[in-house]
Amino acid sequence: MDRIDVALLGLGTVGTGVYKMLQSNQDVIARRTGLLFEVKHILVRDPNKKRKVDGVQHLLTTRFEEIMATGVDVVMEAMGGVEPARTYIERAIRTRCHVVTANKELIAKHGAELEKLAREHGVQLLYEASVGGGIPVLGTLQHFLKANRIMRVSGILNGTTNFILTQMGEHQRPFEEVLAEAQRRGYAEADPTADVEGLDAAHKLAILSRLAFGAVVSVDEIARRGITDISPEELELAHRLGYKIKLLAKAEQFGEEGPVALQVGPTLVPLSHPLAGINGVYNAIHVEADTVQDVTLVGQGAGEQPTASAMVEDLCNLFRLPLPRPLPYRRPLVLPVWEEGGARFAFIETKDRLGSDISHQVKERLKRFGTSAVDVAWLPGAERGALALILRRWDPSLEEKLTEELGLEAERVVFRPLLGMPEPVGEEREEKISSAQ
Ligand SMILES: NC(=O)C1=CN([C@@H]2O[C@H](COP(=O)(O)OP(=O)(O)OC[C@H]3O[C@@H](n4cnc5c(N)ncnc54)[C@H](OP(=O)(O)O)[C@@H]3O)[C@@H](O)[C@H]2O)C=CC1
Numbered sequence: 001m002d003r004i005d006v007a008l009l010g011l012g013t014v015g016t017g018v019y020k021m022l023q024s025n026q027d028v029i030a031r032r033t034g035l036l037f038e039v040k041h042i043l044v045r046d047p048n049k050k051r052k053v054d055g056v057q058h059l060l061t062t063r064f065e066e067i068m069a070t071g072v073d074v075v076m077e078a079m080g081g082v083e084p085a086r087t088y089i090e091r092a093i094r095t096r097c098h099v100v101t102a103n104k105e106l107i108a109k110h111g112a113e114l115e116k117l118a119r120e121h122g123v124q125l126l127y128e129a130s131v132g133g134g135i136p137v138l139g140t141l142q143h144f145l146k147a148n149r150i151m152r153v154s155g156i157l158n159g160t161t162n163f164i165l166t167q168m169g170e171h172q173r174p175f176e177e178v179l180a181e182a183q184r185r186g187y188a189e190a191d192p193t194a195d196v197e198g199l200d201a202a203h204k205l206a207i208l209s210r211l212a213f214g215a216v217v218s219v220d221e222i223a224r225r226g227i228t229d230i231s232p233e234e235l236e237l238a239h240r241l242g243y244k245i246k247l248l249a250k251a252e253q254f255g256e257e258g259p260v261a262l263q264v265g266p267t268l269v270p271l272s273h274p275l276a277g278i279n280g281v282y283n284a285i286h287v288e289a290d291t292v293q294d295v296t297l298v299g300q301g302a303g304e305q306p307t308a309s310a311m312v313e314d315l316c317n318l319f320r321l322p323l324p325r326p327l328p329y330r331r332p333l334v335l336p337v338w339e340e341g342g343a344r345f346a347f348i349e350t351k352d353r354l355g356s357d358i359s360h361q362v363k364e365r366l367k368r369f370g371t372s373a374v375d376v377a378w379l380p381g382a383e384r385g386a387l388a389l390i391l392r393r394w395d396p397s398l399e400e401k402l403t404e405e406l407g408l409e410a411e412r413v414v415f416r417p418l419l420g421m422p423e424p425v426g427e428e429r430e431e432k433i434s435s436a437q
């Protein structure tokens with residue numbers, strides 16, 4: 001049995017899960033890999049903090065250099081943030097240690113250069129846990145979809161927001177209360193703004209587009225909206241109209257080596273669509289490719305155990321799977337999200353109480369100014385009402401004039417895209433795509 005010495009950086013939610021799994025599953029791992037992994041050091045910020053796992057006190061240190069001096073074989077990074085994680089990982093690679101990390105922010109921003117550095121030093125950098133928690137999506141892309149041309153990758157990539165939307169929609173719980181529970185359960189990032197503003201999903205989408213298309217995209221180039229303006233009333237009205245609201249991420253490539261379009265935002269998903277059934281902390285990733293057609297992977301997207309599972313599987317794969325040949329990375333043209341056309345969901349909070357004939361009134365008025373609503377739902381209210389409609393065809397000028405045309409005094413209006421309603425590509429966009437090819 002070969003012994004592999006491991007240093008763990010971080011003993012929070014994920015680090016604790018990794019440590020526990022290496023103890024509890026040591027026998028299975030040894031049987032299937034012939035390897036014995038031993039955690040030699042654990043780097044933490046505060047060695048006096050109470051830990052959720054026993055028997056680790058003698059392994060704790062706050063000095064990374066001390067760890068490197070002892071010559072471990074693998075560094076497993078579960079600290080988060082760009083610095084000092086990046087410096088430590090670079091240092092480990094230069095010392096010819098393999099690296100496994102769960103750090104999506106770091107990999108989204110610096111993954112390509114760190115992978116290059118690892119190749120130059122003859123070691124591996126694996127980061128399965130950085131996307132989709134326990135779902136083996138990166139391994140699937142790298143090892144089992146090598147012969148396919150991938151056109152689109154989409155899905156629910158953040159466990160915290162899916163948990164929040166599920167709890168708000170199904171149990172009418174307020175946003176802040178559910179976010180606090182997601183934090184207690186260890187789903188949320190250290191700064192949960194990254195989750196609720198869609199940044200965490202954007203990091204994951206950048207990683208997916210690199211592995212799926214070879215496209216290196218800066219996170220700032222991803223069109224992004226979060227879930228902080230979604231209320232239980234909006235979820236309720238969307239449901240009455242036959243939809244769930246999900247934070248969807250989508251990356252597509254127009255032609256091999258062509259431009260790409262990436263976006264993250266709340267999207268209406270028909271109740272009959274499989275993604276509408278992905279609830280709680282679950283994530284789903286849908287890959288569309290030329291030959292396999294489509295594959296969907298589902299699993300828990302956050303939390304101690306699923307994330308630890310992805311990291312420990314990476315640890316085993318360092319020694320038992322061949323390193324995939326790297327895609328030639330390139331910086332593609334990133335297309336702006338196309339605003340015009342297609343259907344939209346509109347949610348309007350009104351200052352007025354809404355009468356029982358509001359649905360009929362709205363449909364009639366819309367017809368008069370040349371657009372139409374597929375369906376309308378409304379909630380009466382003592383103080384303010386709420387109205388939701390599915391607009392058949394979207395035009396950005398509606399953002400200004402919809403409530404005026406409807407004769408409503410609006411507190412707030414939001415528009416959201418619908419999944420499955422094809423976005424017309426439009427001449428201008430067609431031109432951009434073909435001139436880039
Ligand atoms: N939570 C999840 O479900 C998932 C998380 N991830 C990623 O995994 C990583 C870790 O997340 P998570 O476990 O939730 O985070 P936590 O905040 O729970 O844990 C972070 C750990 O890192 C240690 N740490 C942080 N900064 C330093 C530093 N500068 N020097 C030494 N130690 C440090 C902390 O030490 P101390 O305990 O002393 O404070 C703590 O033990 C992040 O990159 C996250 O994005 C990926 C997938 C899922």
Ligand SMILES: N[C@@H](CC=O)C(=O)O
Pocket residue numbers: 130132133157158159160161187188189195200301302303
């Ligand atoms: N905060 C993230 C953790 C896993 O990546 C999430 O909620 O998905």
